[in-house]
Amino acid sequence: MHAVLELRNDIDEDAFQAAWEYVVQSTAILRTRIVPHNKFGLLQAVVTEDIGWAKSENLEEYLQNDKSIPMALGDPLTRYALVKESPGGKFWMVWTIHHSLYDGWSLRQIIHAVTKAYTGGVIEKQIGFHAFIKYLGQQDQDSTATYWRTTLANCQATLFPPLPPTIQQPLANATIIYQCPPLPKAASDTTKSILIRAAWAILASRYTNSDDVVFGVTVTGRNAPVTNIETMAGPTIATVPLRVRVRGDQTVSDFLKFLQQQATDMITYEQTGLQHIAKMGPSARHACGFQTLLLVQPAEYTFGNDKVIGEWLRHSQFQGFSTYVLMLQFTLAAEGVQIMANFDARVMEQWVLKKMLGQFSFILQQLAEPNPERELANIDTITTEDRRELWAWNKNVPRTIDRCIHDLFAEQ
Template sequence: MKNIEAFYPLSPLQQGMLFETLRSPEAEVYFEQLIYTLHGEFNTSAFERAWQRVLSRHACLRTTFMWEGLKEPIQLVHQRVKLPIEMLNWCGLSPDEQEQSLQDYLQADRMKGFDISQAPLMRLAVIQVAEDGYHLVWSHHHLLLDGWSVPLVWRDVFDFYEAFCRGEDLHLGPSRPYRDYIVWLRQQDLSRAEAFWRDALRGFMAPTPLGVDRSSGVAAGHNEQQFSLSLGTTSALQSFARQHQLTINTLAQGVWAILLSRYSGEEDVVFGATVSGRPAELTGIESMVGLFINTLPVRAQVSPGETALAWLKALQEQQIHARQYEFSPLFEIQGWSQVPRGSSLFESLLVFENYPTGGPGQESGVDLKVRDVRFFEHTNYPLTVVAGLAGQVMLRILYDRSRFDAATIRRMAGHLESLLVAIVADPHQTLAELPILSEAERYQVL
């Protein structure tokens, strides 16, 4: 095939995404859009050259997908791909007009989507809004890469950009190709994974109800709300986690399990969690760019009489043990469980973002710095809680607005914070004793 460097099968997660993309091509579910606000001197030529070199370095950024007439879909790596970069100048518009134009542009960009059989499955726009102010819009299909990969791509872009701005060249060898991960995946023993997941999910018969959702006449679609814990609360959480050798991820999973149990009235709950999916035994895996993440069920027995600390430690041990089966395809796990085919194993997803630091222009020697980052994404689940640590604990809750209203989501964030604060204050309370009401709600009750 002309201009084809390699072809190989899809990972199970890619297969699932491909199926969903083909089933609902108009949906924006795997359309990723990142919007950066940049300040400083912008060198267009160096920027374009930098991106082309990064595409040369990472095979997955030159990948498309083929399925028609094939028994199994494949991904094709193209030798050469030209990345479209649109240059726009909105300096003549007022700040309000610029913001409206940006929203219109982002919406139109999402509507355009991607033809996943045509390279590249990404594009860029650089929008000048002041003499030294720019919006940078990077859109790509999730089939190519995960959130962990985004800062890795940016690090390379700005390493090249910095060199080109100085009139120098930079030689970074090709990164380890994604196909090595596909080969590794195919060598894994699925029968051991099956035995583990059958045992882990034995006796669980139906997805945990969310308890606070309701059907309404509101049109389908997703909304998002963002919350952050104070620096003081974040610091107390980090000290608590260090003292008791717990991860912030374990705390997030723990309070989500407790809240699900309170909302549903069930002690045995299951939710989904996103794992990095990067196998430690693959040398160089931490700097590979591609789609490695996986979504797996987390089952938690929320025993009212157990103390919070002992329960959290047991939950963490359970997750450490499950790590060796992170490669397991979710659709297989679904089949190994006793939840009927056609029903989802879970309705809520918890994502803990613990990505490598760094992004465009951070700690670089060029006069171009990031002032703000926004992004657009949504998932297939009615409720997704995204937790992350960036100076403070940040929470984003993505929700199906036909099932949740904004006030319910605000209360939910308050309940999560109340649980975290209560556990840190006294980890020897039983799970039943932990309060979930926020201060405002307690005041209303009184």
Template structure:
């Protein structure tokens, strides 16, 4: 990529800085590698689908971005005028379904192991595998440095709109998107001293990360298949009861889950004052058009939960939600600074567990965008740098997923933990 092809360059957001650090610190770990997969039935024109992806990349600077850090005081992201999206097509027709599945698992694993050279744009690639006539398995791989979960539906919506237009022989004209650079400019205008006084007060008296006694005593080197995920689905009835409780009490489902996670950590650690990380949207309401922007906006914040046995559950949950709302105006705070402002000694993390509430409409952005096209089995893979990550996916049945490293945690311990979390959430609906 020559200098003449450089369109722009600017600093990283706080979350991007953290992700870059962890990616460079553990280059072969697959941390922050994102893989979205689905089955496409009745895909009438693979070439038009490929062209649609290129058109979307041409529209959004963040999709033409790489990262430079060597020899610089601070890393920068570099936007290129033109990039050609890597696109691979495979023909697996005639291979038995069981063999296709086995081949697919091998492919996905090797794709993750390949990772990305962060210095070479684009940090995304696509693979289209033909399983049978007009039936394909699609893999969209990208680095989390580029996009957050809210951006994925926006990207996919545009892709399918461009694809439909191509099928119809039409030219799709979309308004020019607001570039990610505008968000970086906004961040640099924020007052960190206000954030510092808020977080110093919020974290006062908390001096050590919340222990997780279920962690193995020995430290094993990361081995084969060390990264795992377990999932449970709450019943339709329990999920509906939780929604009803939240609605009646003017609470969010996220607050109920965070409350349950706080209680669980307290139970496991034996401490009544616990901290875990939460992922916040990071999209500032005062930045016009921010809802439709694509890029890495989310941030990670500490959630401090003090267990008050004398308080009723509902009043305690309302206090928890009020504290979340107070912290919203400081969503831009760099976690590395928040950690420094805390009383936890240097070298120790502020927290080891992360809660991610996926309330972005990925499924709905994929459905009914294109005439006759059927999209099935939408799955996503991602890996954070935390010991345990609880991901909550709303739906008719609330999904609770824990991602963990099996060298650090027994599979059976994680299964029990999910069971305890389920019991706590069911208990909230039975005895609020």
């Protein structure tokens, strides 16, 4: 990921660099490298080294060059640069970090720590990541296998969006942004994350004409029973296949309760890993072939304005990071849910995806309404805009001819 910070005009450059240096030295994950070992395979190595600041005078040129530099085994997985235009011009910091080192949760912790260090605040040493790694190694393999085999048994879900036979490996090479309106206050205590899962399950069920739906979800992993996991700097996220049965006679209330319980039950097993789940049988392998991935994050996990050091203008993943037909990143904010959709333009047309996101938003609104006894079959997927367009297509009704087809043949 490349993150660009436009620094304030009055920034103290030396103090800013010192703040980053302090945070890096106190955060082991930022000094981590992945090295190969002949006997043990890939190992994590935490090195003791100072930041090697790169310098440039052209932002776009630096970004272009930096993107061409790989992060191979044994290489540093973070890079830091200061880009300063000619005297009096803008001043940027560019932070390049490999996706294996962070998640949205820890990213904000690191940025907050830099700001605190810059202003002279006291920073506690970051909690080590080893406790989480130890927790992963203590998982009960038998109960894990039983859980996933039971959960995904006889899964016959149609993978959505379907992958054409001419495309062996999807690649999300296009992006659109869609803004959902604010949700009505839900009558229950259902989280927005569960509402989003429910809405997508219903939409996928309608598109595939199946009550068996599967898609991927990326979870924070911060609910694991590990001491101080909420303050650990490092990636605890995990991706799992989510199988949902969408029955038309089920009420919204029961459906949401099921999804909430499903999420709770999965906490113990969510760190299994897709590659391991896929080995647990044909149904599990099929489910792990999902082509839609959902990621939900609060607005505070995103980059924004920092009044002390500057403004994070943009951040971008490396091209080809997503290997699914469709990856949906949901950002939760007071003004509504924002969706960033990364998709394979060879598989999905942009106008079709925009229609789908509009329908998803419409379903989401209905699920949040205080109507818990409404049955799923009565959830509408055709938006007002869709109806208007359908009427426009059919505004010219053909003239009715009251004659039988055999009469027309007889006249020939």
